[in-house]
Amino acid sequence: MKIGLISDTHLTDDNPVKLPDWVVKAFTGVDLVIHAGDIEGEGVLDELALLAPVQAVRGNVDRLDHLPVSRLVPIDGGFAAVAHRLEDARRAWRAGVILLVHGHTHVGEIVTEPGLTIINPGSARRPRDGRPPSVAVVEVVAGQIRAEFTFRHQPADE
Secondary structure: OEEEEEOOOOEOOOOOOOOOHHHHHHHOOOOEEEEOOOOEOHHHHHHHHOOOOEEEOOOOOOOOOOOOOEEEEEEOOEEEEEEOOHHHHHHHOOOOEEEEEOOOOOOOEEEEEOOEEEEEOOOOOOOOOOOOOEEEEEEEEOOEEEEEEEEOOOHHHO
16 A cells, blocks of 8 residues: 655645645555645645545644544554644554654654654645655555655756
């Protein structure tokens, strides 16, 4: 199972900005997209849904009340606990969770703990700490997780 992870897109429907081309390219061929919040506009989810089914959570700036603060998503070999803030993702943890996905910090990172991988894909549009915009692509096979970042390297990509 191949999963595209994205967070902190901050794309509004009232001043639409399309999903960057480099994100579309990175997510081509994924089986599922998980958005870890701070979406802002429903149009982002619609664009992502053209690539694969989408599971999303509400971030601290989202007014998308139909989205939960956290959710469990079935993945190959277990579940992903997803929330915008890491502490909410940890609260959503249950037996069988092998992946925690969160955003909020705009700083991408992959942390492994025994039996658990924690991923913040960074921000697709507004990274911090001088980093380029990023998303992550995860391959999950029988509970084994392999993840890597995709970065926007040139302003022309957007």
